[in-house]
Amino acid sequence: MTLTARAVATGHVATDHLDQLESRSVHILREAYHGFKQLGMLWSIGKDSTVLLWLARKAFYGHVPFPLIHIDTSYKIPEMIRYRDCLVEEWGLNLIYGENRDALAARRTFPDGAVDRVTCCGLLKTEALTNTLSGEWPRWRFNHASKQYELDSSREPFTGIIAGVRADEEGSRSKERYFSPRSAANLWDVGDQPPEFWNQYKTEFAPGTHVRIHPLLDWTELNIWEYIEREKIPTVALYYDQGDGSRYRSLGCAPCTNPIRSPSRNPAEIMVELRSGRLRNVAERSGRAQDKEDGGGLETLRREGYM
Template sequence: MNHLDKLEAQSVYILREAYREFKNICMLWSIGKDSTVLLWLARKAFFGHVPIPLVHIDTHYKIPEMIHYRDELARQWRLTMIYGENKEALDGGRTFPDGKTDRISCCQALKTEALKNTLSGEWSRYILDLETGQYRPDGNREKYTGVIVGVRADEEGSRSKERYFSPRDQENDWDVGDQPPEFWNQFKTDFAPGTHIRIHPLLDWTELNVWEYIQREKIPVTSLYFDQGEGKRYRSLGCYPCTLPVESPARNVEEIIEELRSGKFANIAERSGRAQDKDDGGGLETLRRGGYM
């Protein structure tokens, strides 16, 4: 087995363990490359079928191409596609683009609060009708007790402190200092009742590994990652008011891999174009302790 084979096998093992051990779990799909690789791995783990609902937290400030890509792939792969939102904050204009709050507070409202209340079932969920392509209210409001997430340890500082199976309290709050040890593929999966679990099958993958795997498996990703002739592309995707493209002429997966191997971005953080990271002191730990993805 080569390195990608080993990463794939480990991730498939984690996905199957999560599905076996935890009831009523979901998988977060941010529409980016990492969570799309995670989705691809889930299809491999369960023989072409994804038995876990996909959840997207829609801030309504995502780049439009992202939403189009999400719904097209969901229909093509016949996914159980659900989205949640913070309708109160959006209707009240309690957002950074509306000029009524800062970036961090906007993320807390549109992402963290929306995520918590979508997972708990306290706020409305919307499910994609695969036949019509339209979303309708989801009648299932049962709480999701665990979430599979495409977090990588190398992506930014706070994520390097994660575990494959990471416990949170009932409010989704993360106690960084109280994480179970994980040695020699021995993972703790028996947690106290009421514990919320985050599962991270991509934890040991790197940005280069992800693109190499996308190339090998021919995984479809959004065109936003590629230069469309302006010498710029997105390296990390998020809300358009807070996400900037990087200078790069890479037009395809092969050219992105060459950039990563040559060291063009060796000293530039992958999320350097994400403004909210800078507002959080250069990382995401403040947000993530409170339940952020």
């Protein structure tokens, strides 16, 4: 797979909806960078958080001045990890990953047959995420000199976490703020969120709490593909039909994510499929098995810290 994005040198004058979305996201990223000293961005390797990573390079002129955080469940599709490490080197990214070593060692996972899917997500994603962010569990950082992941000496908790959540993904995400506070216990109080208006966000927070920042809240799945196409953003090949008439629409762990029947081979074909084709009225996460087990939404998982 080639990872070098072609520079887009076209004049690009008219302000269209993608420019508006881009500007708002860049503005939010810059507010986050100013407001939070311990700032990190979650990178799931999927299309949304990769667009987010691209927007960070837009906001900071080719630099990404904070670490990217990846939670490795060890069940990710192998191409995803290869793609991650390629981009880390090529773009000089500061990448940290964390994982739930205990659960993996004790084989307390769904693929091991020990727990159900939702519990597995809770252990390998939510628990790993909260403990990686807080610094309670070890973190591994990519050393660009040795080209190895090394145990990170810093255990500082992150106080600002940028995530690629979109409002149109499912019900609970449509309730999110751009800057969404989480309590010391990592809980999200949906009913009592801070007001947010006129480009003023919650960047002040009590000790022990942290804030999640959602620059992609206004983007739709279609916008994401339109932008990937326009900017020529490198994405994992799993999103495209490799010749067997199927591809992934949403990427997760191999045991719980299924490809969909679709012949789209590139972002342009996916856009057509989303605008007018069979996917127009099919939920994006229909290939994700854990959603169905959580009562049709991600609410239980998300209140406790799931992204």
